[in-house]
Amino acid sequence: MDKNKFAINPPMGWNSYDYYDTTVTEMDVRNNAIYMAEHLKKHGWEYIVVDIQWYAYGTGSKRDQYQYIPFSKMAMDEYGRLLPCPERFPCSENGKGFAPLAEEIHRLGLKFGIHIMRGIPREAAHRHLPILGSKHTANEIADPSSICSWNPDMYGIRPDVSGAQEYYNSILKLYASWGVDFIKCDDICRMDMPSAKKEIELLHNAIVNTGREIVLSLSPGPAKLSEAWQYETYANMWRITDDFWDKWELLLQMFERCEHWQYHVGEGCFPDCDMLPVGKLGKGFGKERDTNFTKEEQKTMMTLWCLFRSPMMLGAELTKLDDWTFSLITNDDVLKLLTVSRNARQVRRDEYTAIWRADDCSQKCSYLALFHLSGEHTIEVSAKELGLETFVGKQLTELWTKESIKENSDHLTITLPEHGVSLFQIKTI
């Protein structure tokens, strides 16, 4: 199994976090999956991912104090492997785990993913639980000083001791047996935390060991540029940002993050700009609310993600999508870039403007995105700056409006709304 061969384009799907936080239930997942199958699948959306703490009891019950209640009860088998909390996922009872839910989702023609935390449950280590397929016990592989800075559930693993690989093998084997297609492993790549390079490799090995094509996604980001080789060698996608939310400052920063990571996009291998906080969000965080992004900002986001070829995970509650948001995420001309864009690269970046270019895999056209960041709304760009001889004889089609322009000079002048974007397909005519 070659990890880069089964998800060659950026994964597209839905993730429970932005709307449900830690409280998502089986029914919520099912409803979103049904919606996706009916309305979004035809546009390429296919993954349904259950995010953090599906194994925990009482999630959300102390939301004023904790996002993650310390020392709370977790569903776990006798080998220290976490299981879905039966209160929220009743179909998991009797040791079935996520198998029934995964099966439902597969029947809808979709794929199923889950979130995991790096390491082994602290409780497993304190209870000296055996590691399946090994003579070792959890306390032998757990590193009591390797803890997540924001979640209290796990201890990191001593990657070089006997039993470490076996532990990751044991959980991946279980998850593969359920039919999991996508693993989002958290607390495993972040600039300001110690390197977990070796644990990434163990996870990769464990996936290969299952024989199942499971996408490996790393969080929480921002990933370390200096560990790009590990990400590319062992994972399919890695977050280049900490949790992305609907704030302009975060979207603005993404231009710089994409600048840094533009050299690392490849087949089966994607720097990840994180979920799309569009539509209805936030219920599990306290109150359902609409995205704070303006429509222009949302188009800017969609353009950057698609051109750059970031994985695309919807944060919205799908069953509550409004028409405009639906049109945003089903613009096939724009979404197509996820498949055909190649060599996306920053051409200009200053306080006011970002300009990106990309080729098309067919080599029959190319792409140009002009972004308004601040200040003046009119952007001028020369053909030369874009690596073109001239605009004469080119047709530029804006992919959001479908409007075409023909420039008869070597300069292009575009006026954009606040935080707006124009995304052109450029063809020689």
Next chain:
Amino acid sequence: MDKNKFAINPPMGWNSYDYYDTTVTEMDVRNNAIYMAEHLKKHGWEYIVVDIQWYAYGTGSKRDQYQYIPFSKMAMDEYGRLLPCPERFPCSENGKGFAPLAEEIHRLGLKFGIHIMRGIPREAAHRHLPILGSKHTANEIADPSSICSWNPDMYGIRPDVSGAQEYYNSILKLYASWGVDFIKCDDICRMDMPSAKKEIELLHNAIVNTGREIVLSLSPGPAKLSEAWQYETYANMWRITDDFWDKWELLLQMFERCEHWQYHVGEGCFPDCDMLPVGKLGKGFGKERDTNFTKEEQKTMMTLWCLFRSPMMLGAELTKLDDWTFSLITNDDVLKLLTVSRNARQVRRDEYTAIWRADDCSQKCSYLALFHLSGEHTIEVSAKELGLETFVGKQLTELWTKESIKENSDHLTITLPEHGVSLFQIKTI
């Protein structure tokens, strides 16, 4: 109870760590206590302190891998309070704790101390054990992200939640009931770790609450100068160095540490230069060995500690003391400074030399210590630099050799051996 009134001079005693590491037994403690009572008590030595991991089973059994075996079995009561491991402290069985051993030591006319780690056992938190005298449970007060960087046993406490003070009260109550006279709390003051100021206050309150005169000693150091007020207000002594061992570099650094802390020595209140690694050391660390300090270095150490009024804890196995070491630690003229030295202050410090002065509480004499650090062995000092008008009419008695000199000039010239010291009592005649 005024914390500064019952140990007004620097505590003097023996600590199990330098010789036994984590492996000390009841019999070892008893033998050292008997030796102290017979041979050292008359010179002021009186504390017997059992250092780290007296509660742990199997200590030392994996010394090639760990100093502190993670997730190992600990003796603990139903309230999450640690108890002596009965394998090493058989007299503690049947819930007697350290009471029988403390009683023995008290009968010898000595005082009894124990080491504790800041916080609550991780296991207590994971097991949700009740806190004695409170409606709360361990998981509610434990902070899962407050961990010691080098020892895996405990979680720090959320000092502001209900149950936190009660927990410290509960353990101090137990320790007071055993007859403990001295608590060395570890992982609670160190420059490069987050402040544990509030936990120091909780510990102090818990001691006051017992009504027993228990010395509070803070480790591991180096303490933070910026938290001196907390130490002085709530503790009796605090380590100004990380573990001190028999290396010249560490002894050399102590001159700077004492420079920093000279302003903070007071009645019942002592910056702590740490244990005296003299005589036989290291058995628990792998192999019994002699101190690496030269005799001159040991005199330098004794002089600095006594003049500065550091607490004095012997690291040696007392039953194996050689004659020279015995004479070193029973030089009453030098040890007397622990009681009478006042206002010890650095007068000169450069690469080559350190010069310190101190007053005597009687105001009838004063002290001068000249230390050779490197380079030239001859030190010149003017009366003026020492705050004296002249040396004429003064008698200078060197307290290690008992030799007296009379200087008839305003300059003093002393030749010292490598890393050596002259300690003068200065009297007007």
Next chain:
Amino acid sequence: MDKNKFAINPPMGWNSYDYYDTTVTEMDVRNNAIYMAEHLKKHGWEYIVVDIQWYAYGTGSKRDQYQYIPFSKMAMDEYGRLLPCPERFPCSENGKGFAPLAEEIHRLGLKFGIHIMRGIPREAAHRHLPILGSKHTANEIADPSSICSWNPDMYGIRPDVSGAQEYYNSILKLYASWGVDFIKCDDICRMDMPSAKKEIELLHNAIVNTGREIVLSLSPGPAKLSEAWQYETYANMWRITDDFWDKWELLLQMFERCEHWQYHVGEGCFPDCDMLPVGKLGKGFGKERDTNFTKEEQKTMMTLWCLFRSPMMLGAELTKLDDWTFSLITNDDVLKLLTVSRNARQVRRDEYTAIWRADDCSQKCSYLALFHLSGEHTIEVSAKELGLETFVGKQLTELWTKESIKENSDHLTITLPEHGVSLFQIKTI
């Protein structure tokens, strides 16, 4: 000359910075001096200090871009010693320097001080100017990589090379010849800059070398706790804060700074809380304005400075003092603490309250200051917390209101206004 014997109490005076920034002129200085001689001298105020850039031409002319104009013209003699800019200090012409102005000030019964920057003018180094009294030239002692982070005028000095001490000797000799009584040396002590310990010693030596009693004041702060020994050994005062201005947050922080430095107050030796930004301020910074402190905050500041025995330098334009401010800075009962307060110490400090105590040098009374910081305005304190047996039989006189109270219990309850203070003298009756 013993540096601690001629300014045994905290210096009190006026400094040009808070009102004039870099633009103060001879006439401004003279006017403030005349006012002080007539109105403030009887209350203890005596120093007149000319702050930064008295040597520079065109100061303030590019205030929108620079506080300190880089590479601007400086008045300098042939030995690289800075001279007053004759445009602003015409009486300095013909090589007289500050001598005429100092003489005027002395005639008024006051003392004269100037600000200097650590090091040697960059221009002197680039021009290879000779060092007076030395065979060396400026380029040999200047360290081209030792620069001030905020002022472009000087290079620091290589303290260990020949010519370094001579350079400082040469400038101090000049300043002593002018009649300077106070040197505020800037860029020489600050937590986040490399240590300039050695240059402090050179400056001290240079002062001793003049034979003149010149106070040495170190800036900009916050000073390093770990270098307290150098400050105490070589200087008279050192800033424990960066520039202090009329913002409550800065005043609030001063409680912590005083906590840290309370151990370091001595005869001739003062941690310095910086200037008092009262009355009219800021003209040189762009616009004259009134202090932003409330009256209560100003009393809080005066109380803390006096009890703690900080040096006191008025930032106000003296000729524009209003009655209330005049009364604030001439309250002799409060100012007296600068002379008689001893052993000022923090007793309590939390989010809401600071409580300080001090002894009186006469031992006939003591002091208590209660400060409101935030939250509840009523403060309760027990006699025991203050180190007293009881309040019974004590008379407490509040030094701002002159009101006396007698407490017949062991508890004192005081209600304070926002950011207010009560300052009690406590006497046994």
Next chain:
Amino acid sequence: MDKNKFAINPPMGWNSYDYYDTTVTEMDVRNNAIYMAEHLKKHGWEYIVVDIQWYAYGTGSKRDQYQYIPFSKMAMDEYGRLLPCPERFPCSENGKGFAPLAEEIHRLGLKFGIHIMRGIPREAAHRHLPILGSKHTANEIADPSSICSWNPDMYGIRPDVSGAQEYYNSILKLYASWGVDFIKCDDICRMDMPSAKKEIELLHNAIVNTGREIVLSLSPGPAKLSEAWQYETYANMWRITDDFWDKWELLLQMFERCEHWQYHVGEGCFPDCDMLPVGKLGKGFGKERDTNFTKEEQKTMMTLWCLFRSPMMLGAELTKLDDWTFSLITNDDVLKLLTVSRNARQVRRDEYTAIWRADDCSQKCSYLALFHLSGEHTIEVSAKELGLETFVGKQLTELWTKESIKENSDHLTITLPEHGVSLFQIKTI
């Protein structure tokens, strides 16, 4: 002019630094150029680069104290533009600058480069020299706090003020008029120094402004991964390491540096592993000496640099090359990789081994390099790990020994000497 079109392969040449430090003379440069033209040019070597301080008088005269004598005399024109020191470069007299030397070198069929420091001479700023082609003066564009941490000659430039671009234009115009083909700008890219991104852009603009094809090389490294876009957009090569010398630790680190930068190699755009410290080195540093690298280490270095496509600058005194070193640097099979290697990538990296692969631009063969780093000398690798189906039917030719092997399995086993390498060309037969 497209900066990526005129030096499409990694520049190969000689640099004066490793042998001469700051002391190189016109005659030294000439001799090395003549040698290169006669013996090395046919193997691709063509640049002759004069490194640091060609403008300074008295270089090397205080080598015991300084590498760069502060405030020393520099040759400079009336616009603050540095000129060759006529004492070392007599042909530069009468304002001819490096033109005569460049012309000689060009006549030999070679190219001529010089080193510059970022910024403007400090002396020019202090003297307020005019900027050619501008109404501004040096003091207006110099930033007095932007200094190099190790060289005292220059101030950095405020990139956004008027006159800044003009200054860089003025120096590049001069250097272009001399016939300079290569600029090595120092103090402009390094991880631990503030970003000089904007100055890189100014330099690039200044080169474009000359119309001359001048390679822009950035030092000292290690460059910042997060600024790769600037380097690629504005420069031709940038150092990914601080000064590289003949120590195994530094060579070992280069494997990691190449791992990080492998994504950034392109036409006209090269991460730079720095000079090759082979042959005779170090005369200007105090004493001529032979490289400390073993022969195996030198082959390892050559292999990595060539496969990775680093620029190649010889540090050796060329006129003293021994036969073995000559053969090392004229192995055309290996050197050819500089031109044909594409997509060089790390395949394995652990404590013991590094394995790299590269394609050939012809797509008719590929490359494999196996490096011994430590431990076991036998390396096993599977075809699969290299992205090959099998070794069967492949011919592997080792490019140092010219020996061919045919593997009949899917595994390759190679035994290497200490720090040795095998570099295979792989062809299907």
